Amino acid sequence: MGRRRRIAGGIVVVCLSALLGVAVAVSLFLNSSRTVVLVGHDTVVRPTFDRDAVVETGPLLPDFRFRDVGPIGVTLTLGKTEVGSVEELVERYAYIAGDPTAPIEKVGDVVADMAVTAALRGLGVGLVPIAFxxxxxxxxxxxxxxxxxxxxxxxxxxxxxxxxxxxxxxxxADEETQEDLGTWQTLAELAGPDVELPTEARDIEVRTGPVTTESKKLVLSAVDTYEKSKEFYSDAAEEAADLEDIRRAEEGETVALLVTDRHDNIGMDRVARAIGEAAGATVVLDGGDDTSTGQPWEGFSLDSLSATFEDLDRYAVAGNHDHGTFVSSYLADQGWTMLDGEVVDAPWGGTMLGVDDPRSSGLGNWRDESGLSFAEVGLRLADEACAAMEDGERISTILVHDANLGRETLQRGCADLVLGGHTHVQAGPDAVEGDDGAVGYTWTNGTTGGAAYAFALGSKPRRDADVSLVTYADGRPIGLQWVRLRTNGTWLVGEWTPIEPVTPDP
Known part of the structure; x- marks a missing residue:
């Protein structure tokens, strides 16, 4: 009898502990928040059980609500960002909405992490009665x-x-606020019967009220920008998949997709991916200038880049516009191999080398030394490449932001190919004869983002947008090809150009 009573008492304690743990976990989850960089803003993420996603944009713009997004809802409160005007901000929202995969995945990951954290803390609290x-x-x-x-x-x-x-x-009880006075309207109701909206946008709800009623023009302008942006880049991605002149990888070959100078144009990411798939690319090489200033608000560009090429082998360097350590550290945290002046094994079987542009302040291991000039970094790069060759490992590829950074290496005959960007104009392949009869090549990609200056985000490229395809066999580069999307949506595909690097005699 005493044993049964003890067992029953133990079961009761376990059940009460489980209920306590669940209650604490749910309470912590619903009252938790996490601040991340989302759509260019410092954004506070809060989970809810409403099944809706609510975006609180601040005092100047209306809030948005997406109904029935899943079993767990979320409230996103947008905070500080870098922007020149309200109109520019609204346009940015429209461009990002044209391909929302990356921010949606980021919010999902954050909410899942918050749920795990709350569950672990609830488990800890639930174990306390059992321990006592x-x-x-x-x-x-x-x-x-x-x-x-x-x-x-x-x-x-x-x-x-x-x-x-x-x-x-x-x-x-909280006091009644201006937010409580607002009402929710679908975009279709707000726009009226005379405005034709995209199907996917009609049921998005907008909070209207005394302060935000005059924002109707901004909202409709954003919808128009969204539709133009999504249509242009979606059409371009579909057409890229069917380009007949793109050379596809043959047996025993590896193709790497080279992107540079994206300058925040996330619309081109899916287009670049489609070109890479048409060529059978399994590697992506990023030559830098993914942002315009290297600031955290541009994390949306890096999120898109990582989400688009998540399943490929990914290597990158920072460009001169990627100021500071944010870009390099952010991409490294998302699984990119950031080249920092040391030789690494390449996925095509050879070796590669790269370093951040010295005009930025990236994470390369030479950045601990202040005052290094462009020429000095080029000399260090050549020393590293030639030392590897002396050890029997000739560098197949040097990835830099500006191909001029690899000129000294080619002149010494210590690398097969130097890849870069920076100029926004495609150039090469140019053979460079180095010491002892060695021959290497230099190749400059145009601007993948179609950037005229340092910012390229828009409903279409501001100038012709380029990517390059690099073919490798037996651990060495054997050919190059450029593919260009013009501002009017038409295509130019360069001929695949074979290259034959020559290794110097011992």
């Missing part, structure tokens, strides 16, 4: 349960039960 139950022992537990039936025990139990109510304080 075991530590007290049978004799002390008996004394405790007998004490509950006394007057002091009843008073202690009442105080214990009152504790969560005092902490919760359900009688406290």
């Amino acid at each position: 139950y075991l530590l007290l022992g049978r004799h002390r537990r008996g004394e405790l349960f007998r004490g509950v039936r006394t007057r002091n025990g009843v008073l202690a139990l009442v105080l214990l039960l009152a504790l969560p109510v005092l902490v919760w304080q359900p009688w406290e």
Whole structure:
């Protein structure tokens, strides 16, 4: 009888502990928040059980709501960002909405991480009663349960039960706010019957009210920009998949897709991916200038880049516009191999080398030394490549932002190919005869983002947008090809050009 009572008591304690752990986990989850960089803003993410995604944009623009996004809803409160005007901000939202995969995945990952964190903390709290139950022992537990039936025990139990109510304080109510005065309207209702909206945008809801009613023109302008942007880049991606003049990798070959100077134009990412798939590319090489300033608000560009090429082998360097350490560290955290002046094994079987542009402040291991000039970094790069060749490992590819950074290496005859960008104009392949009869090549990709200056995000490229395809066999480059999307949506595909690097005689 005593044993059955102990077992029953243990079961009761376990059940109560489980209920306590679940209650604590749910409470922590619903009251938790996480600040991330999303769509160019410092954004506070809060989970809800409403099944809706609400985007709170601030005092100048209307809030948005997406209904029934899943079993868990979320509230996104947009904070600080870098922007020149409200109109520019609205346009940015429209461009990002044209390919929302990366921000959606990021929010999903953040909410999942918050749920795991809350569950672990709830588990910890739920184990406390079990631990006390075991530590007290049978004799002390008996004394405790007998004490509950006394007057002091009843008073202690009442105080214990009152504790969560005092902490919760359900009688406290927030004041009525301007937000409460607003009402939700679908975009179709806001625009009226005379405006034709994209099908996927008609059911998005906008919070309207005294302050935001005049934002209707901005909202409709954003919808128009979104539709133009999505249509242009979606059409381009579909056409890229069917380009007949793109040379596809043959047996024993590896193709690498080279992108440079994206300058925040996330619309071109899916187009570049389609070109890479048409060529059978399994590697992506990023020559830098993925941003315009290298600031955290441009994380949306890096999120898109990583999501688009997540399943490929990924290598990158920072460009001169990727100021500071943000770009390099952010991409490294997302799984990119950031080249930092040391020789690494390449996925095509050879070796490769690269370093951030010295005009930025990236994470290369030479950046600990201040005051290194462009020429000095080029000399260091050549020393590293030639040292590898002396050890029997000739560098097949040097990836830099500006191909001029690899000129000294080619002149010494220590590498097969130097890849770069920076000029926004495609050039090469140019053979460079180096010491002892060695021959290497230099190749400059145009601007993948179609950037005229340092910013390229738009409903279409501001100038012709280029990517390059590099073919490797037996660990060495054997051919190059450029593919260009013009501003009017038409295509130019360069001929595949074979190259034959020559290794110097011992």
